[in-house]
Amino acid sequence: MMKTLRLLATLLLLGALAKQAAAQAPTLTTFAVGSTTVTASALASNLTTIWELAWGPDNFLWMTERGGRISRVDPATGQVLPVVTIPDVTENNESGLLGMVVMEPCPMCVPPFATYWVFVVYNYTDQGVLKEKLVRYTYRSPGGLFGPPLVLLDNIPATTTHSGSRLLLLADRTLLMSTGDAQLQPQAQNLASLNGKILRLNLDGTVPADNPTAGSRVYTFGHRNPQGLVQLPNGRIYSSEHGPNNDDEINKIEAGRNYGWPNVEGYCNLPAEASFCTANNVREPLTTWTPTIAPAGLTYYNHPAIPGWQGSLLLAVLKDHKLTQLTLDATGLSIPTRTDFLTGFGRLRAICVSPAGRVYVGTSNRDGRGTPAATDDRILVLENRAYLPTATRAATKLHFDVFPNPAHQQATVQLAVPATQLRVLDLAGRAVRLASPIGLRTTLDLAGLRPGLYLVQAEGAAGRATRRLVVE
Numbered sequence: 001m002m003k004t005l006r007l008l009a010t011l012l013l014l015g016a017l018a019k020q021a022a023a024q025a026p027t028l029t030t031f032a033v034g035s036t037t038v039t040a041s042a043l044a045s046n047l048t049t050i051w052e053l054a055w056g057p058d059n060f061l062w063m064t065e066r067g068g069r070i071s072r073v074d075p076a077t078g079q080v081l082p083v084v085t086i087p088d089v090t091e092n093n094e095s096g097l098l099g100m101v102v103m104e105p106c107p108m109c110v111p112p113f114a115t116y117w118v119f120v121v122y123n124y125t126d127q128g129v130l131k132e133k134l135v136r137y138t139y140r141s142p143g144g145l146f147g148p149p150l151v152l153l154d155n156i157p158a159t160t161t162h163s164g165s166r167l168l169l170l171a172d173r174t175l176l177m178s179t180g181d182a183q184l185q186p187q188a189q190n191l192a193s194l195n196g197k198i199l200r201l202n203l204d205g206t207v208p209a210d211n212p213t214a215g216s217r218v219y220t221f222g223h224r225n226p227q228g229l230v231q232l233p234n235g236r237i238y239s240s241e242h243g244p245n246n247d248d249e250i251n252k253i254e255a256g257r258n259y260g261w262p263n264v265e266g267y268c269n270l271p272a273e274a275s276f277c278t279a280n281n282v283r284e285p286l287t288t289w290t291p292t293i294a295p296a297g298l299t300y301y302n303h304p305a306i307p308g309w310q311g312s313l314l315l316a317v318l319k320d321h322k323l324t325q326l327t328l329d330a331t332g333l334s335i336p337t338r339t340d341f342l343t344g345f346g347r348l349r350a351i352c353v354s355p356a357g358r359v360y361v362g363t364s365n366r367d368g369r370g371t372p373a374a375t376d377d378r379i380l381v382l383e384n385r386a387y388l389p390t391a392t393r394a395a396t397k398l399h400f401d402v403f404p405n406p407a408h409q410q411a412t413v414q415l416a417v418p419a420t421q422l423r424v425l426d427l428a429g430r431a432v433r434l435a436s437p438i439g440l441r442t443t444l445d446l447a448g449l450r451p452g453l454y455l456v457q458a459e460g461a462a463g464r465a466t467r468r469l470v471v472e
């Protein structure tokens with residue numbers, strides 16, 4: 001007992017020290033975004049080839065390193081908490097542990113056991129042959145990994161370069177996965193091959209019923225090596241793609257479209273390309289870079305903390321050592337401006353945005369192509385330290401009760417403050433009932449809903465709150 005208490009006290013002290021250290025994390029540089037001063041500092045150092053950074057439902061930063069390790073990083077202290085080192089990852093040149101998605105399969109399953117699904121894609125060796133696979137781990141908090149991983153897709157041909165692979169959870173709760181051409185260039189145009197594609201899968205690995213071709217995981221084709229994927233709140237999907245010695249690309253991803261590789265590089269501007277593009281309805285990129293810059297992680301910034309970045313794509317760039325802001329016009333079909341930031345930190349590969357509007361960038365200086373600084377690789381935090389979040393404070397003001405619970409045909413929602421919308425969500429996170437409350441008391445019609453667990457969500461000027469509801 002004493003031992004446990006002493007251990008706990010030590011842990012608390014270490015935590016407090018780490019928090020203090022984080023508060024004193026030295027400014028590495030500052031730069032202006034419009035009239036905003038953005039400060040860059042290091043959240044965590046001495047890492048090895050960060051490939052993915054993702055904001056988790058546990059409000060930790062989840063990270064993959066190409067050698068095979070998955071970790072959770074405390075955004076307050078920078079403490080790196082290893083989750084697992086995957087034993088069968090083969091790291092060789094560009095191959096290894098790559099993209100990751102962390103999500104809640106059941107948003108209403110609250111503690112004592114919060115359960116997350118952790119999807120990762122990585123290269124492995126099967127009887128001497130390098131391949132690629134997509135697996136799903138189950139993680140429980142507290143407790144850690146739960147059971148062995150589920151293999152969703154394997155035996156994807158691979159080589160030590162052009163492996164992709166970014167993962168993206170779409171709003172419809174399907175998964176996109178980019179694959180490289182694995183140097184098998186013509187396969188990018190072969191719809192029967194998984195290489196040079198963006199694939200779309202259900203969360204159990206099966207083929208969504210509404211994919212472009214029935215029974216096929218192929219969502220788009222004609223890709224060389226896409227390593228950035230993002231979906232905007234309006235549903236539009238964008239990707240970054242490595243070109244050969246010319247024509248790196250940003251593409252708008254549209255179901256069933258052909259993106260040209262290897263017959264077309266960048267725009268359909270050469271005579272041979274133009275005829276191929278016409279014959280094959282090729283989707284041209286929105287912007288290109290020649291000479292190439294090696295574009296990787298792609299995210300969308302839409303937070304008031306850095307107003308000058310709102311509504312823009314942010315791109316992590318490897319070869320040209322920078323972060324590039326890409327503005328979008330109202331149609332989403334053109335990129336009027338490209339602006340570079342954050343030079344001087346080497347190769348940048350991974351990027352994500354936190355709900356507080358901070359941008360996290362992972363360096364890739366130990367990937368064999370960089371010149372690592374002593375403390376590389378690092379997670380850099382970009383933030384407006386003058387920004388005071390008001391929304392998070394207001395979010396605590398929205399309270400409501402729902403009764404009876406369990407409920408049968410209907411339930412009553414009693415709000416403490418006005419809300420503008422009520423939603424009933426099913427286990428898959430889909431809204432099955434919507435209501436616009438008038439006053440503080442609203443009756444929800446539950447007739448026709450299958451018995452089971454649901455989530456009632458209220459949203460208004462005071463923020464958002466959720467309650468569990470059992471329907472009998």
Ligand SMILES: [Ca+2]
Binds near residue numbers: 266
């Ligand atoms: Ca293309």
Ligand SMILES: [Ca+2]
Binds near residue numbers: 266268273
């Ligand atoms: Ca071209």
